[in-house]
Amino acid sequence: MGRLNGKIAIVTGAGRGIGKEISLKFAEEGAKVVVNDLGGDRDGSGEGKIADEVVNEIKAIGGEAVANYDTVATVRGGENIFKTAINSFNSVDILVNNAGILRDKTLYNMEEDEWDAIMAVHLKGHYNCTRPFVKYIKDNNKTNCRILNMSSVSGLFGNFGQTNYGAAKAGIAGFTRSLALEVTKFKCTVNTISPGAATRLTLDLMQAAGREYDANDWSQGPEQIAPIVAWLCTDEAKDITSQIIHSQGGIVGIMQQPAVIKSFTTDNLWTLDQLDKLIPELVEAKKHHDKQVEENGSPKKV
């Protein structure tokens, strides 16, 4: 008996990489899967029917899946992806917003189309694919759904040459926090994943950083993300929402969310002389906090 028996899942960008592994894991756990993928290049250009290969793999293990080749980057694409699920399986329980591309440049060199393409696939892609699902949840009073959104350390920590991608990925974490509040009355959860895995998006960056890639090492590959996403879709995860779950290098962790660490108040408008003292004090408190977080965050072996 699979932990996701009877569930219907949509996974975007599921023709390869992390999305493919999530789709296979969902199928292994008994879910029926819409495997969406535009099948384009790493920068989002081009198209192809790679979703078919994943559908065939799922069928080969006795699962049920259907392919969809629409882009997540348009409202119409998002609606078509959702309709594929309804037309094929009559229902939807799970949406994984995973499709992604890269157009890395420093801001100095970044043209408008490189900014817009990233926003369209990543940030607007989350709107395009999630809105039909949320409408369906509300109109049908559907409960216990799951939405998983793909962020990145690029947006959560920052990364050189990725202002476009980083802004979109930080936006996705914000999208998650607000949406989680909106669907909580339907007992639906919305969580952010911060993944790290060797895929075509990252392999050259890993190798440029001098890291060796071993295809047989699960802790490097995209398969490490799949059980974590699958678990977040089980009934056992019903109370886990608005979180950022990090998975990279064989670890599973939870990230802190923005929070006020220390603050002051005063009766009158702040003077610059007061702030000479107070803001450095706040920054010191933040450094102390960061140190504690770093110590607590180092992985514990299970």
Ligand SMILES: NC(=O)c1ccc[n+]([C@@H]2O[C@H](COP(=O)([O-])OP(=O)(O)OC[C@H]3O[C@@H](n4cnc5c(N)ncnc54)[C@H](O)[C@@H]3O)[C@@H](O)[C@H]2O)c1
């Ligand atoms: N691999 C990592 O270390 C890493 C780190 C942080 C975040 N991520 C995020 O995880 C997600 C998956 O990335 P991956 O590493 O598996 O990359 P990948 O390139 O292996 O897979 C992404 C898939 O998305 C598809 N896609 C791209 N644009 C699309 C569109 N407009 N419509 C539909 N499908 C589209 C691609 O065809 C591709 O098959 C992305 O959102 C990525 O930003 C990955």
